[in-house]
Amino acid sequence: MGHVRNYTMGDVLARYKAMTGHAVLHPMGWDSFGMPAENAAMEKKVHPGAWTRSNIEAMKKQLKRLGLAIDWSRELSTCEPEYYGHEQALFLDFYKAGLVYRKESEVNWDPVDMTVLANEQVIDGRGWRSGALVERKKLNQWFLKITDFAEELLEGLESLDKWPDKVRLMQENWIGKSKGLKLTFNLTGTHDGIDVFTTRPDTLYGASFVAIAADHPLAQSLAENAPALQDFIAECKRGGTTAAELETAEKMGFNTNLTVEHPLDPSWHLPVYVANFVLMDYGTGAVFGCPAHDQRDLDFARKYKLPVRRVVAEGDVTDSEFDGDVAYTGPGRIVNSDWMDGMGVDEAKAAIIAKAEQEGWGEGQTQYRLRDWGVSRQRYWGTPIPIIHCEFCGVLPVPRNELPVKLPEDVSFDIHGNPLDRHPTWKHVKCPNCQEPAVRETDTLDTFADSSWYFIRFASQPDDKPFDKEEAEAWLPVGQYIGGIEHAILHLLYARFWTRALQKVGKLDFAEPFAALFTQGMVTHETYQINRPPTEEEKRVFGWTDDAATESVTEWLSPEQIERHGDRVVEVGTGRAVKVGRIEKMSKSKKNVVDPDPMFDQYGADAVRWFMLSDSPPERDLEWSESGIEGTWRFVNRVWRLVDGLEAAEGEDKALDKSLHRAIAGIAADIEALHFNKAVAKVHGLVNDIEKAAPSASRAAAIRTLPLLVAPMLPHLAEEAWVALGNDGLIAGQPWPSHDPALLIDDEVTIAVQVMGKLRDTLTVAKGSSKDALEALALASEKVQRAMDGASPKKIIVVPDRLVNIVI
RNA sequence: GCGGACGUGGCGAAACCGGUAGACGCAACAGACUUAAAAUCUGUCGCCCUUUGGGCGUGCGGGUUCAAGUCCCGCCGUCCGCACCA
Numbered sequence: 075m076g077h078v079r080n081y082t083m084g085d086v087l088a089r090y091k092a093m094t095g096h097a098v099l100h101p102m103g104w105d106s107f108g109m110p111a112e113n114a115a116m117e118k119k120v121h122p123g124a125w126t127r128s129n130i131e132a133m134k135k136q137l138k139r140l141g142l143a144i145d146w147s148r149e150l151s152t153c154e155p156e157y158y159g160h161e162q163a164l165f166l167d168f169y170k171a172g173l174v175y176r177k178e179s180e181v182n183w184d185p186v187d188m189t190v191l192a193n194e195q196v197i198d199g200r201g202w203r204s205g206a207l208v209e210r211k212k213l214n215q216w217f218l219k220i221t222d223f224a225e226e227l228l229e230g231l232e233s234l235d236k237w238p239d240k241v242r243l244m245q246e247n248w249i250g251k252s253k254g255l256k257l258t259f260n261l262t263g264t265h266d267g268i269d270v271f272t273t274r275p276d277t278l279y280g281a282s283f284v285a286i287a288a289d290h291p292l293a294q295s296l297a298e299n300a301p302a303l304q305d306f307i308a309e310c311k312r313g314g315t316t317a318a319e320l321e322t323a324e325k326m327g328f329n330t331n332l333t334v335e336h337p338l339d340p341s342w343h344l345p346v347y348v349a350n351f352v353l354m355d356y357g358t359g360a361v362f363g364c365p366a367h368d369q370r371d372l373d374f375a376r377k378y379k380l381p382v383r384r385v386v387a388e389g390d391v392t393d394s395e396f397d398g399d400v401a402y403t404g405p406g407r408i409v410n411s412d413w414m415d416g417m418g419v420d421e422a423k424a425a426i427i428a429k430a431e432q433e434g435w436g437e438g439q440t441q442y443r444l445r446d447w448g449v450s451r452q453r454y455w456g457t458p459i460p461i462i463h464c465e466f467c468g469v470l471p472v473p474r475n476e477l478p479v480k481l482p483e484d485v486s487f488d489i490h491g492n493p494l495d496r497h498p499t500w501k502h503v504k505c506p507n508c509q510e511p512a513v514r515e516t517d518t519l520d521t522f523a524d525s526s527w528y529f530i531r532f533a534s535q536p537d538d539k540p541f542d543k544e545e546a547e548a549w550l551p552v553g554q555y556i557g558g559i560e561h562a563i564l565h566l567l568y569a570r571f572w573t574r575a576l577q578k579v580g581k582l583d584f585a586e587p588f589a590a591l592f593t594q595g596m597v598t599h600e601t602y603q604i605n606r607p608p609t610e611e612e613k614r615v616f617g618w619t620d621d622a623a624t625e626s627v628t629e630w631l632s633p634e635q636i637e638r639h640g641d642r643v644v645e646v647g648t649g650r651a652v653k654v655g656r657i658e659k660m661s662k663s664k665k666n667v668v669d670p671d672p673m674f675d676q677y678g679a680d681a682v683r684w685f686m687l688s689d690s691p692p693e694r695d696l697e698w699s700e701s702g703i704e705g706t707w708r709f710v711n712r713v714w715r716l717v718d719g720l721e722a723a724e725g726e727d728k729a730l731d732k733s734l735h736r737a738i739a740g741i742a743a744d745i746e747a748l749h750f751n752k753a754v755a756k757v758h759g760l761v762n763d764i765e766k767a768a769p770s771a772s773r774a775a776a777i778r779t780l781p782l783l784v785a786p787m788l789p790h791l792a793e794e795a796w797v798a799l800g801n802d803g804l805i806a807g808q809p810w811p812s813h814d815p816a817l818l819i820d821d822e823v824t825i826a827v828q829v830m831g832k833l834r835d836t837l838t839v840a841k842g843s844s845k846d847a848l849e850a851l852a853l854a855s856e857k858v859q860r861a862m863d864g865a866s867p868k869k870i871i872v873v874p875d876r877l878v879n880i881v882i
Numbered sequence: 883g884c885g886g887a888c889g890u891g892g893c894g895a896a897a898c899c900g901g902u903a904g905a906c907g908c909a910a911c912a913g914a915c916u917u918a919a920a921a922u923c924u925g926u927c928g929c930c931c932u933u934u935g936g937g938c939g940u941g942c943g944g945g946u947u948c949a950a951g952u953c954c955c956g957c958c959g960u961c962c963g964c965a966c967c968a
Binding site for chain 2: 109
């Protein structure tokens with residue numbers, strides 16, 4: 075249903091835009107590589123390709139029933155070599171341009187299944203199938219240099235004025251530009267130093283330790299002769315790789331017993347720790363800790379009993395000794411900092427950067443939180459990375475005339491690990507340079523690569539290259555992109571990067587792929603659970619004894635498996651009590667899904683479409699309900715009855731004319747703004763007015779116009795109505811009806827009359843009445859006089875055509 | 883932990899630049915039609931009271947203003963994202 079909602083919105087817009095004279099390209103494709111297919115292969119013993127293609131067929135059938143005005147001639151599927159072969163060509167273009175490189179990076183490693191796990195396959199620090207404690211392991215992996223574009227991607231956000239502010243802000247934070255100081259702490263008694271990046275150089279006098287990442291070269295070299303440190307580093311590597319896990323893990327440190335000199339006072343020595351909360355990927359992999367003004371540093375300092383020195387005054391508190399467990403990160407005057415005392419935070423930052431640069435122990439630097447895009451996946455169901463590794467010639471691109479590098483079909487998922495790596499023949503090739511035996515790269519590309527350029531392929535799809543520049547540029551950038559908020563950062567940022575990368579290698583001449591973005595809400599439904607005794611099978615598998623087996627198993631139920639008797643909810647058939655759970659996004663795992671097909675059967679596609687557009691604003695979640703779909707079905711029938719019962723009549727109905735012309739203008743404006751729920755409300759309003767009106771020429775005209783107004787939303791009904799009203803051809807080709815602007819203006823308005831801000835009366839007056847006239851009318855009102863209770867007005871506020879407020 | 887949002891009747895919501903809170907729909911209730919039911923149609927529908935009137939009301943507590951759902955400050959609650967799900 076989530077897709078149904080998404081595509082219905084796009085379809086309404088596409089149909090409306092066509093009616094208003096625009097050339098519309100409304101294509102459909104399948105982002106069809108990825109883990110679900112491999113999971114299905116493991117669980118159901120089907121080939122990922124067969125599983126994927128049959129899903130696509132089923133979904134396509136469903137979308138066709140929904141009545142989408144889609145140009146199916148441009149359909150594409152990312153798992154077919156006709157698509158991913160071109161992607162491999164683009165990858166090689168990027169490789170040639172220096173936008174691709176290899177480096178070591180950590181993955182979640184399941185030591186039992188001997189396989190790499192995705193973050194979602196790590197549950198509470200354990201592998202989802204094996205239950206083994208997950209470790210972090212380093213592998214050589216491929217990266218795209220998105221950081222080369224960090225500044226551009228940040229600046230580009232400003233031009234995206236048709237994107238939600240929220241998404242732009244999320245991307246801005248993701249890129250995470252920060253200005254600070256990179257400085258070197260000299261290791262006491264040596265000529266070596268530790269480079270540290272800080273955004274708070276103003277707190278340098280509050281430093282009480284230096285911490286380095288477990289992967290930091292210094293930590294690694296110290297560990298060579300220190301088993302305790304080796305153990306500590308191993309400890310740090312336990313657990314997942316996600317930011318949430320790393321940052322919520324308990325702060326741990328290992329004292330190296332080394333010290334560094336404070337750059338502003340070489341006689342002041344700070345201890346050096348290896349710490350689990352310092353990330354090698356960000357900055358220099360080392361930080362200095364100022365506990366009084368950073369929460370993480372404070373937690374760490376309290377745990378290891380390190381000094382906590384206040385260097386920013388909190389209000390008038392300036393004591394050197396810092397109490398409490400909440401760091402102060404707000405503004406204030408610098409204190410206890412020698413020559414910086416009395417400066418503001420920003421002033422101090424600038425001053426110390428200047429001093430560091432002058433004295434040569436540091437320099438001002440801009441850092442980005444954005445990391446390069448790791449595109450390697452140790453999986454089968456993805457685009458093979460077109461690279462060959464030769465023992466003698468090194469890393470070589472696959473020759474262009476050998477593309478596409480196709481996935482082998484004969485693979486098995488019986489044992490773990492990457493099937494491409496295990497395949498007996500696939501990876502063994504001759505080196506294109508020296509002809510000696512060599513091996514293919516067995517990593518495949520992140521599926522985000524597939525979704526980073528599919529919109530270009532929609533616009534232009536020649537056989538011999540990924541796209542034709544002129545043809546693609548004729549359509550692009552995308553005029554309106556509709557997707558879920560879950561894509562706010564990664565997909566949208568990668569696609570923006572990919573487009574820029576194409577621009578850099580000369581394939582395209584624009585930077586931003588999506589001119590306008592809309593993020594729609596999810597379709598949700600209640601969840602249902604029952605407790606039931608275990609089956610014999612479950613007892614056997616889980617080794618439950620008969621005693622233990624009296625404990626019940628909790629199971630999700632689908633909406634068809636429950637029925638209501640008043641307030642009671644029970645399971646169909648068994649009558650067991652059902653626990654009604656939270657309203658959540660429809661998902662197969664919680665079984666709270668509603669299959670569109672039976673709904674099409676029962677109510678028709680138009681009623682389903684209307685439901686998707688009604689009530690909830692499109693950016694918010696929509697709760698599916700049985701009574702809701704019945705309501706929309708009734709409405710579709712009402713429209714049909716109006717058309718079916720049309721009688722020719724004479725005479726003008728001015729009020730209905732106004733209602734019609736307002737609806738024409740209002741519905742158009744709402745669709746343009748993607749306020750589909752408001753457009754639906756306006757259609758309801760018009761239908762109500764038509765039903766109430768007596769027969770007249772105006773009423774007949776309104777009924778004849780109605781199908782055009784609902785055509786983008788209810789295309790099937792509209793076509794039927796069009797024919798029933800005696801018109802030729804398809805309504806889909808008709809222009810949107812025009813409206814008379816004169817009919818949108820009222821000659822009378824109802825204004826509010828308040829006494830002391832409270833509503834006491836309303837008055838209907840001629841539009842544009844003078845302030846004096848409104849004031850006089852308001853004071854003359856009996857209700858107003860009663861409310862004033864003899865008091866005399868002190869002040870009267872008059873907002874023409876709006877209200878009068880009398881202050882006494 | 884960091885970042886982002888959201889909170890209005892029984893429910894989904896609307897309310898443009900601060901100017902009549904609750905348009906429109908769902909559910910519910912009453913009535914008409916019917917032998918009956920469904921469908922359809924008509925009406926009621928934020929809460930409270932001393933009911934041609936009045937008081938209260940947009941998560942909670944403050945503030946600004948003639949006037950606050952809307953602006954400001956502080957809370958509370960819920961949801962989403964966090965780089966190998968897509």
